Amino acid sequence: MPLAPAITDLEKLKDHPAITRLRGWNPAAVTDAKFDRDEISIYVERSAIREACALLRDDPNCPFNYLSDVTCVDWYPSEPRFEVVYHLLSIPQKERVRLKVRLSGDDPALESVTSVWPSANFFEREVYDLFGVRFAGHPYLRRIQMPENWEGHPLRKDYPVEGYR
């Protein structure tokens, strides 16, 4: 099973239902897309993420009604530094899609999707706790894994694996 090359051209992927739906709503919302190892990733503009999620959730043909996961990847020292990653699942269609938002290291903040899926509550708190990405509109954005008085965000790449001693 040799790896097929990744498709990174947005034009070639524009027929994917999720991309069609998002671009039909706001052509500027989708900045990039990638199809690699049978998984689709859609890069969404930072300001559009909440509405994009709501739109995909309520899609009549293929509703991505279940939020599997929210996490983050730190690409320090390159910029934009953070990628917040959303894994969506369509329970009726058994399809997955991955949404990504790129954030700069100076101002890692974006809108919370807790109003779309309440399940994002713990996931976003974890990202905030371990990466220091802030979610505007989150009902209770506090540390979840680390103690309240912890300094720094352990999953950032500039945080040593052994911690600070």
Place this chain on the structure above:
Amino acid sequence: MGHLTATPALDAGQDRTMILNMGPQHPSTHGVLRLVLEIDGETVVRIMPDIGYLHTGIEKTCEAKFYQQVVPLTDRIDYLCPLTNNLCYVLAVEKLLGLEIPPKAQWLRVLLNELTRINSHLVWLGTHAMDIGALTVFLYCFREREDILRLFEAVSGQRMMTSYFRIGGVALEPPLDFFDRVRDFANRFPAKVDEYENLLTGNPIWKMRTKGVARITAEDAIALGASGPTLRGSGVDIDLRRDMPYSGYENFKFNVPVATEGDVFARYICRVQELRESNKIVQQALDGMPQGPIKADAPKVVLPDREKMKTQMEALIYHFKIITEGFSVPAGEVYQAVESPRGEMGYYVVSDGTAKPYRVHMRSACLANLQLLPKMCEGRLIADVVAAIGSIDIVLGEIDR
């Protein structure tokens, strides 16, 4: 007694409620879960789960290890289903590598995963019943669990932290009598499930404590991120083994138990039925176990056999290279989800082309399921909180990672 003033009646108002701490050291929270309960008498007004007491930073540790060194870490996430976590991780890395796994290894993985599911559900059933007051069930469940742990020991050398799966296959050939022992267990097991059900399913006390308790609708369960039996107990028919098959699950025939009531009893019924279905899968895996190699033909990834190392220079070099500098994985990212006993266990692995994973994230089914607890319990009695915690089957190691 007329000279005594009557106790002044408290005004119903804000000071009616009090805060009660439940956990982190509490037997019915199944680990180190802390719940802050706001209660009005016996009635729960609000619940705030507090987690993180078992946070060990596994995700951070993974970034400092070679790909193959992460496998033992995945055991430690969930001590009740180490093999499910092994499987999910190796599947993700194999997808990144584009590796084809020989059928025998796939079937062995399915066989052991279903044994793991039985093992995990047995611990859940025993402790859940004990929380509610049915002490005997615990002893019955642990009797069969012991058999399964012995099987794990036979096949991997370890009872709990098995680390049996490898990227590209499984670690060793199972011992000669292994399949006979599994078959013996699988033949005995359905009668044992009848025993558990005799103790619980028709038991009027059990029914009073579980029916209509901690109810959750399908819409709420989806919105709050529930998965696995917790979601199926609310009538949502999804099982990743059947709907998005992995590791050869498409070759097996089994039913997915679904209940519609969404209460503790519904989740109990789903899991107990799953015990029987998993046993069916075990039997099918035994009947159809293919012959052939147990490791993929990928010398740069899979460690060579011991015999070859003693006779072939090439094998020795590959072995040396894998152990000392790992193997590089093409850049990319993969999200692999499996149906763990608790729900959707997902591994998101990002590679930057080197021999160490750039990022490993575990999607924990329990973390999401725990978010249902306030919705289930608010407005109900404190005793129902204990039943509800048991019914979502949490493992704190997986929540905190």
